[in-house]
Amino acid sequence: MGPEITHHPLARADGSATLSSNLYTVLAAVSGPIEVQRRDELPEEAAIEVNIRPSSGVGGPRERWLESVVTAVLRSVLLVHMHPRTLVQVTLQLTRAPTVKLKGAVGDVAALPTLVNAAVLALVDGGLPMASTVVAALVAVSREGGVGVEPGEKGLVGCGSVHALAYTLHGEMLLNESAGSFGVEQWGEVADAAERACVAAMGPGGQDEEMVNGASEATPWLRQELEERARDAVAWRDAT
């Protein structure tokens, strides 16, 4: 099943995408490589600027923290040395957030996977060079110790801890943020579940994956989306 995705909704951005997970909907827009301000210029690589706007208001310290985390993830995946002295500008606008009040850091960490996934889709739409495909997953651990990938609002409200992890095509972990109380073994289970979900999202299609906790995140949604876009781009070749 996977999240809902629309591709290239914005005509004036180099790359754009919207992504709707169980909890959040994000509109991502990417411009680059574009001109960089003298003070932000880096001599050997592209500068990355991430702007996150919440669903209401202009954003405060929470959004600045999210920006720093997303910037770090994108910097490890974009090929910044291909475009020195330029800027890659990513804007992430949250258009839908859970209506329930999430306590403290839980709400912050829960938004990360949707933000990262939307940013990656927009970067690919814009053709920015990347070292690898990246997928992020949200995992919640209930008070009883049950591990669930991509929880809904109910799973989040009563949870003991929540974790945001991202993996590349080659299985490297790029993001690991957690909130709540948990032990090392629990984190190990969480990491395994997240890695399975992320690798499945990028995997070659048509393979049977075991269902994790009944949720249908085993579909290779990212690969299917990107392959469909790639096929559309060369549809004109088959016609001639």
Added chain:
Amino acid sequence: MATSTILLPGQTVPVSGLPKTKKGTLTLGPGLYHTPPATITATTSGNLQTDPRKGALWLDHGHGRYLPAVNDLVIAQVHHGSTDNYSCIITPHTPYALLGQLAFEGASRKTRPKLESGDLVYARVLSAGKGEDVEIECFNSATGKAEGMGPLKNGFVFDVSPSFARRLMMGSDKEGRSKGGVVVLEEVGEKVRFEVAVGRNGRVWIDSGSVRETIAIGQLLKRADEEDLGVEAQKKFAKKMLKDV
């Protein structure tokens, strides 16, 4: 000739996909980068295309903004001039491209085109190194001839995607069919007289007798690009437009 392998960013090209050439060298086009000794990785998602004759491989994708490459023909707009160069815009939000004041056919200090801010030129990319300013010129510095380049007077510029512009510039094959699958300009050209210049940076300059015709042709092109029209649909809309004009 075209394989239908779709690659995701970070996926390596399978060795079986590499064309074999007599000299044993490969030329990599956009979307691929080489990690020595023998790994070729995709940098974005797209279709892997190979040309066995030239030993070339590249990724075909419709994405993103135009990145200047040497020898590309572009339509640049002059922003301002200084003693040595004109500063021109090739793509929005990027540093200016430099066009030498004497980079025109037969130009000397006394006889050179005086370009104003906002003027358009059809130029060739001379150099576009990593991290350096882009330089363009309006003549072929090897032969000294203009070869169709130079200032563009009158007319109107329309924005299309860089991949559509590339298709427009592909030309026709032996039977006269358009290699890029775009027949709009040929269809319109049978009834209406107009001049056209296509810039690889996603700009098309059109000058027809009347404003009405120019705008109609430009809108037809934009529609073919935005709605991804096939050859039949392009012919249909071209005929419809010719009737209205």
